[in-house]
Amino acid sequence: EAGVVQSPRYKIIEKKQPVAFWCNPISGHNTLYWYLQNLGQGPELLIRYENEEAVDDSQLPKDRFSAERLKGVDSTLKIQPAELGDSAVYLCASSLSFTYNEQFFGPGTRLTVL
Amino acid sequence: RKEVEQDPGPFNVPEGATVAFNCTYSNSASQSFFWYRQDCRKEPKLLMSVYSSGNEDGRFTAQLNRASQYISLLIRDSKLSDSATYLCVVNLGGKLIFGQGTTLQVKP
Numbered sequence: 342e343a344g345v346v347q348s349p350r351y352k353i354i355e356k357k358q359p360v361a362f363w364c365n366p367i368s369g370h371n372t373l374y375w376y377l378q379n380l381g382q383g384p385e386l387l388i389r390y391e392n393e394e395a396v397d398d399s400q401l402p403k404d405r406f407s408a409e410r411l412k413g414v415d416s417t418l419k420i421q422p423a424e425l426g427d428s429a430v431y432l433c434a435s436s437l438s439f440t441y442n443e444q445f446f447g448p449g450t451r452l453t454v455l
Numbered sequence: 456r457k458e459v460e461q462d463p464g465p466f467n468v469p470e471g472a473t474v475a476f477n478c479t480y481s482n483s484a485s486q487s488f489f490w491y492r493q494d495c496r497k498e499p500k501l502l503m504s505v506y507s508s509g510n511e512d513g514r515f516t517a518q519l520n521r522a523s524q525y526i527s528l529l530i531r532d533s534k535l536s537d538s539a540t541y542l543c544v545v546n547l548g549g550k551l552i553f554g555q556g557t558t559l560q561v562k563p
Contacts, residue, residue: 381463383542383553384499397550432498439549446498 345447366435478543
């Protein structure tokens with residue numbers, strides 16, 4: 342069974358440029374998560390989707406970050422404009438449902454903002 | 456105060472050693488608990504869940520003390536392949552909250 346797929350794996354951009362990350366969760370997983378992981382830290386939740394509905398976006402900096410999961414399958418996370426402090430690894434994860442099920446992570450997108 | 460606190464290490468141990476990691480969490484309403492493993496430049500993967508009665512998976516033993524809000528992971532007979540970062544994770548209302556991780560380096 343295919344795991345969580347993310348692209349691109351690496352992205353280098355200049356500050357103030359836009360950037361987008363794509364995630365395709367494990368087939369049949371209704372819950373999708375976007376996390377941010379800074380070096381030497383654990384992942385921090387940005388947003389959680391139940392099917393196509395964003396049910397927890399309290400940690401998403403909405404002035405510059407946006408996300409969508411239009412058909413309840415794959416998802417896109419966008420930053421516009423990017424700032425130097427956005428350099429991090431952006432991880433996507435999915436689970437069958439949000440209640441206690443194991444979350445499976447994708448390989449992440451490593452973003453460098455110059 | 457962080458919601459989940461871990462000693463970042465690194466812990467440098469020889470092969471065959473026993474090593475223990477500790478973790479504390481601040482919210483008593485936390486519902487379930489896990490250890491995830493993250494290899495260098497890879498994604499986190501579930502290592503094991505942690506139950507109040509304690510649970511074991513081969514060389515790994517996890518313990519939970521709800522009264523003290525304390526979680527531990529014991530690794531016996533360390534292998535070179537155990538070198539990784541171990542993330543303590545609590546589930547609070549369906550949201551996973553990760554500690555910063557403890558780095559283990561097992562040396563020959």
